[in-house]
Amino acid sequence: MHSVKVGYLASAVSRALCSSGIYCREFIKVPACYRVHRSVSQTRYCRTAATPEETVIRIPRSMQRRVETVKQTRGQNKINTIKAGKLLIQSNNPELNQSVGFTLGKFEQLRLCSKGWKHNKSFGDYFTINNIKAVAPFVAENEDVEKKASVTFNNLHICKELVEALDSANITHPTTVQLQTIPKVMKGHNVLCAAETGSGKTLSYLLPVLHRLQADKESEMHAAESAQKTRAVVLVPSRELAEQVAAVSRTLCDPLGLVTSTVGGGRGVGHIKTVFKRGHPDILVATPGALVKALRRRCADLSELSFFVVDEADTMFDPSFSDMLESILLHTRIARDPKETRGPGHKAQLLVVGATFPGGVGEVLSQVTDLGSMVVIKSKMLHFLMPHVKQTFLKVKGEDKVLELHQALKLLHQEKGGGAALVFCNKSATVNWLGYSLDELGVRHARLQGEMPAAVRAGIFSSFQKPGLVDVLICTDIASRGLDTSGVRLVVNYDSPESHTDYIHRAGRVGRAGGVVDGEVLTFVTHPWDVELVQTIETAARRRTSLPGMESEIREPKPKEVEAAE
Numbered sequence: 001m002h003s004v005k006v007g008y009l010a011s012a013v014s015r016a017l018c019s020s021g022i023y024c025r026e027f028i029k030v031p032a033c034y035r036v037h038r039s040v041s042q043t044r045y046c047r048t049a050a051t052p053e054e055t056v057i058r059i060p061r062s063m064q065r066r067v068e069t070v071k072q073t074r075g076q077n078k079i080n081t082i083k084a085g086k087l088l089i090q091s092n093n094p095e096l097n098q099s100v101g102f103t104l105g106k107f108e109q110l111r112l113c114s115k116g117w118k119h120n121k122s123f124g125d126y127f128t129i130n131n132i133k134a135v136a137p138f139v140a141e142n143e144d145v146e147k148k149a150s151v152t153f154n155n156l157h158i159c160k161e162l163v164e165a166l167d168s169a170n171i172t173h174p175t176t177v178q179l180q181t182i183p184k185v186m187k188g189h190n191v192l193c194a195a196e197t198g199s200g201k202t203l204s205y206l207l208p209v210l211h212r213l214q215a216d217k218e219s220e221m222h223a224a225e226s227a228q229k230t231r232a233v234v235l236v237p238s239r240e241l242a243e244q245v246a247a248v249s250r251t252l253c254d255p256l257g258l259v260t261s262t263v264g265g266g267r268g269v270g271h272i273k274t275v276f277k278r279g280h281p282d283i284l285v286a287t288p289g290a291l292v293k294a295l296r297r298r299c300a301d302l303s304e305l306s307f308f309v310v311d312e313a314d315t316m317f318d319p320s321f322s323d324m325l326e327s328i329l330l331h332t333r334i335a336r337d338p339k340e341t342r343g344p345g346h347k348a349q350l351l352v353v354g355a356t357f358p359g360g361v362g363e364v365l366s367q368v369t370d371l372g373s374m375v376v377i378k379s380k381m382l383h384f385l386m387p388h389v390k391q392t393f394l395k396v397k398g399e400d401k402v403l404e405l406h407q408a409l410k411l412l413h414q415e416k417g418g419g420a421a422l423v424f425c426n427k428s429a430t431v432n433w434l435g436y437s438l439d440e441l442g443v444r445h446a447r448l449q450g451e452m453p454a455a456v457r458a459g460i461f462s463s464f465q466k467p468g469l470v471d472v473l474i475c476t477d478i479a480s481r482g483l484d485t486s487g488v489r490l491v492v493n494y495d496s497p498e499s500h501t502d503y504i505h506r507a508g509r510v511g512r513a514g515g516v517v518d519g520e521v522l523t524f525v526t527h528p529w530d531v532e533l534v535q536t537i538e539t540a541a542r543r544r545t546s547l548p549g550m551e552s553e554i555r556e557p558k559p560k561e562v563e564a565a566e
């Protein structure tokens with residue numbers, strides 16, 4: 001004998017009523033095999049049928065009304081998201097596609113492709129956020145400006161040696177962020193520059209810094225003694241990034257006769273001493289740990305500093321680095337006014353740079369420096385998904401991920417004309433394991449993860465950056481921050497990133513200024529706990545908003561803000 005609860009039975013009944021179209025106003029008959037447990041309160045819904053074979057359940061009027069309402073609203077909620085033209089969202093369920101031409105109303109309900117992705121039945125589902133722009137906004141916006149004024153680096157009053165060095169690297173027109181940042185830095189302001197990944201932030205601080213150092217060097221006012229001290233410090237979170245920034249700086253410094261050195265963690269004090277034995281460099285690119293050691297051992301001297309640059313600022317103001325940052329700042333004197341940056345006893349300009357400033361960074365920043373003295377340059381597309389990069393999300397079982405990855409790499413190589421690929425894992429152990437699996441499949445690759453000894457890590461990334469040496473790099477998030485990967489065509493999130501910030505930085509390894517134009521991102525979604533992040537990304541794509549939790553105002557108190565549209 002079966003028995004069911006009335007609540008279950010009632011909902012089954014209402015569903016039957018909705019779907020069959022046979023609607024019994026007063027009651028329905030249920031075979032005797034479905035005997036009903038009745039509590040006192042439930043008796044008003046049920047009564048025993050006339051014959052012992054059947055039980056009759058009365059449907060209360062309120063429920064009848066609810067069923068009617070659901071029936072009516074269901075049809076209405078089906079918004080037609082598909083219009084003529086290109087698709088913004090494309091999925092294996094065409095009903096959930098969304099066209100570029102469709103704009104969702106503020107109060108309209110979203111229907112997400114990833115809605116049921118916590119369920120096991122969803123394995124194999126996918127959706128793609130198509131690229132709706134051919135070029136990055138930070139280049140396209142600049143093209144508009146170019147039409148009006150044809151702005152080149154010459155127009156920014158940078159010394160001719162630097163412009164020539166840029167020319168020989170085929171960099172002629174500044175990106176939007178460079179157009180906005182360079183003049184402000186040249187005027188002596190402290191600047192906070194928040195612009196999307198790959199928009200050319202490195203040059204936006206290096207060019208005015210080198211220009212000023214060169215001008216100071218030539219100036220008679222510049223005392224011989226201070227010329228022997230470090231004039232600019234660039235602080236970055238990883239050794240790989242330090243090497244990269246130093247390499248760009250060296251290229252630009254060559255014609256100017258300025259010296260760039262780098263100190264990074266993991267190589268011991270001996271290495272730091274060796275760097276400073278050669279004398280104080282004009283520009284020092286350092287990780288916080290290494291610089292703290294250099295200052296403690298009195299190797300480095302920041303007393304004559306003209307520029308203090310903090311790159312990847314949100315990481316640097318993170319609790320894991322902020323103590324070191326504070327102790328470094330104790331050795332510097334930061335200017336509060338452009339006037340303090342010139343002449344004898346000058347103070348240093350503070351430049352804070354980053355692609356993500358999640359909520360709360362402004363508060364942390366204000367503890368370290370006087371935010372009121374800074375000019376904020378914030379790009380329009382900060383914290384938005386890149387409109388020029390195709391981004392696919394695939395719900396896939398853990399055991400199928402290696403094969404899916406192999407397939408994606410094969411496709412890249414055979415059908416898309418090749419290019420480099422970056423594969424992100426969340427843990428060092430996964431990097432190693434995946435490496436062995438790809439070895440077995442005959443895929444040539446390199447690995448980069450934080451637990452590798454410094455000597456092994458050194459050079460892996462730079463060999464990946466050189467075209468033709470290694471096409472696939474399996475790595476953890478240490479390769480997601482700031483590293484320039486212009487030759488990369490495919491980013492694979494083998495493990496779903498843990499936060500929006502991580503997603504932005506990983507995805508930002510493609511679609512960079514001067515890089516491959518048709519970059520793609522592929523994200524594997526396996527665990528139920530990955531799904532929420534994917535849903536918020538899909539929501540942001542459909543509503544065309546920035547990613548949630550990243551809407552920080554960047555600072556308190558209110559700044560003298562320079563809008564991107566300026």
Ligand SMILES: Nc1ncnc2c1ncn2[C@@H]1O[C@H](COP(=O)(O)OP(=O)(O)OP(=O)(O)O)[C@@H](O)[C@H]1O
Binds near residue numbers: 170174201484486
């Ligand atoms: N004006 C320009 N024109 C063409 N290419 C440029 C220009 N400025 C910079 N680039 C190139 O763009 C690439 C990305 O620059 P950069 O690494 O400075 O970006 P970023 O904004 O610092 O990115 P991330 O946030 O990832 O650190 C580099 O290869 C650089 O050479």
